Amino acid sequence: MLAALVVLLVSGMAGCSLIGGDGDAAETPQVAARDRVDERGGTLKALSLGPVLSWDPQRISARDDAAFAGRIFLRTLTAYQPSTDPRNQSRLVGDLATDAGTPNKDLTSWSFTLREGVAWEDGSPVTCEDVKYGISRTFATTVITGGSTDALAVLAVPKQPNGASVYAGPYATGPAAAAGAAAYDKAVVCRGTMITFALSAPVGDFNEMVSQPAFAPMKKSADKGKDGTYVAFSSGPYKLAAPWRASTGGSWERNPHWKASTDEVRRAYPDRIEHQEGIETQTVAQQIIADGDGARNAVSLGPAPQAIQQHIVSVDTLKERSVTAGTGLVDYLVPNVKSTVFAEPEARQALAVATNRQAYVTALGGSTTGRPTTTLIPESLPAHHDEDPIAAGPRGDADRAKVLLGKAGLTLPVPLRVVYRSSPVADKAMAALVAGWTEAGFAPTLTPLEDDYFQTIGAPAAASSYDVFWSNWSPAWASASTILPALFDSSINLTAAGPGRDYGSFADATVNAEIQRIGRIADRTKREEAWAALDATLQGQGAYIGLAERRALYIAGSDVRNLSANEVIGGVVELADIAVRQ
Structure with a gap:
């Protein structure tokens, strides 16, 4: 039956476009149109290609792994509240802590009080x-990596x-290690159930920073050090039933010592989660589409392949058990201000105005794969805004771009050397921008690079080799503080070694x-408004x-219920609320 389905999908799509128009008509909602289930029970199959790189909280780096861990077995001082409304997904709440933390007046110290009754799996x-x-x-950077x-x-x-750091982590020994440990003990202080952090400088969103797995607890007796890559000692609703098998997966069963009364984040409806990895994404999607006996209680942890997406959104019975979400990952271009082409802001503005973002998204695969944007700040973040200070728009304006090039004192056509990270999809998406740039008076040359892309464009020599760099970025937590400083603070980026x-x-x-200044604003709403204003300034300057x-x-x-996706934690399936029909 599965083989017949594959033939049907391929033959049915061979003679038609996968992306009609702008691809907006068939876009799926962020919450599947299925009846809710608010009862515990059943087994959920979570299928993915993987591989999971680590379950050790201080080793977790992949956003997908962090999102899974944070909803299944790993608790942090704070967390983002699950919500089917993307506008509410950035709401920070206490997780292990009773609330979202308390700073001192100058934001150089933060305190959190732990909840009572939270237990490890033992x-x-x-x-x-x-x-x-x-x-x-x-701090043990030679032992705990990633x-x-x-x-x-x-x-x-x-x-x-x-x-x-003078502190080398808990595994170090000797006199220097003891002095380092004493320094750490001054910076992180426990008094009963209260933990207080002393910071080296003001950090207004430290309470959001500690939502990351690296700030999760670890019971010392459960720490396996360099051998603990897949140790998942649970403080959450599920625990591993047996050791994790890399490239295959594992089963998560209920942690009998988890209490729902201590957890306002996770509903933990399924009794068991069979987490299988090593399955090709196409195979996962085809199995779930077929909805056979082994797949009715399954969910894909990875996005459906582009070639199948339009089939899913075009068939009502499939569309109602699918969801789309922004991932927070934004593609963007960076004009090289060291280039003679972009020495003047009007020239950089001209490129922005000439850029057809809708054509780029269409080439990516339509509205299920991307949405046009002029800002680096994803829609789910509090600092997101709709300002378009130079009126770039989604489709570009060649005539106005020509005017701006004239104001910049450039003679048409303007040579434009563009470098980007190559892939079959990226090649199409970048090629889709050429027509608009050419019409505006640029003469673009695209240079695709496959290997060591970011290392190449981060080298000093790149400044004399290219006029425009393609890049992408996603926030580490729900604040523009993890976007704009990292990308545009020249005091931390620009050195003799390169542009950072x-x-x-x-x-x-x-x-x-x-x-x-913005990093020192205590009020979250005001701080994120200030980030939004700065972002508009950066756009205006090109x-x-x-x-x-x-x-x-x-x-x-078809037996999975409460299917939704969470944009704040990476646009992934929201496992805190998912359930299985009994």
């Missing part, structure tokens, strides 16, 4: 010391002359000062050109 309580120990592991090192950057632990992440070598002292926020489409079997 029944022992999750303590303040467990949280402190888990975070300490991120995860976030934000704790090293912000905690008030002194640095050595070479920039390394500021590939276009954009430098503006006023922007740098504003970044510092510091970057937004292209598209990537989207993902997921499908589930």
Whole structure:
């Protein structure tokens, strides 16, 4: 039956376009149109290609792995509240902590009080010391690798002359190790159920930073050190029934010591989750589409392939058990301000105005794969805004771009060397931009690179080789503080070694000062409004050109209920609310 379905899909799509028009008519909603289930029971099959790189909280780096872990077995001081409304998905709540934390007046200290009754899978309580120990592991950079090192950057632990922390983590020994441990003990203090962090500088959204797996607790006796890549010692609703099998997966069963009364984030409806990895994405989608006996209770953890998406959204019975969501990953272009082409802001504005974002999205695969954007700030973030300060629009305006090129003093046609990371889809998407640029007076030359792309464009030589760089970025948590400073603060990016992440070598002292000012704003709403205003300023100066926020489409079997996706944690299936019909 599955083989027959594959033939039907291929033959049915061979003679038609996969993306009609702009691809908007068949877009799927973010919440599947199925009856809710608010009862526990059943087994959910979670299928993916994988591979999971680690379940060790301080080693987790992949957004998909972090999202799964954070809903299934791993709890952090704070978390983002599940919601079927994307506008509410950035609501921060206490998870292990009773609330979202309390800063001092100058934002250099944050305190959190742990909930009572939260237990590990062995029944022992999750303590303040467990949280402190888990975070300490991120300092052991030669043992625990791959995860976030934000704790090293912000905690008030002194640095050595070479920039390394004086604290080398909990595995280090000797006199220097003891001194380092004492420094860490001053920065992270436990008093009963309260944990207090001293920071080296003000951090207004530290309470959002600690929602990352790297800030999760670890019970010292469960720590396997360098051998603990797949150790998932649970403080959440599920635990591994047997050791994780890399490239195959594992089964998650209920943690009998988890109490719903201590957890306002996870509903944990299924009794069991069979997590299978190593299955090709196309195969996963085809199995779930077929909806046979082994797939009615299955959900794809990976997006459906582009070639199948239009079939899904065109068939009502499939569309009602699928969802789409923004992933937070934004494709954008960076004009090289060191290039003679883009020395003037009007020239950079001209490229922005000439860029046909809708054509780019259509070439990506339509509305199920992306949505046009002029901003780097994803729609789900509080700082997202609809300002378009230079009126670039989704389709471009060649005539107005020509006027701007004239104001920049450039003679048409203007040579344009564009470099991008090559793939079959990217090749089509970038080619779709050429017509608009050419009509506006540019003479573009596309250079596709396959290997070591970001290393290449981050090298000093790139500044003399290319006029425009393609890039992409996604936030680490629900704040533009994880976007704009990382990409446009020249004080942390531009060095003799290269441009860092500021590939276009954009430098503006006023922007740098504003970044510092915004980071010290205590009120979250005001802080994110300030980030939005700064973003509009950067767009107006032509510091970057937004292209598209990537989207993902997921499908589930007919017995899966409460299917939704969460844009704030990466546009992934929301496992905190999902259920199975009995």
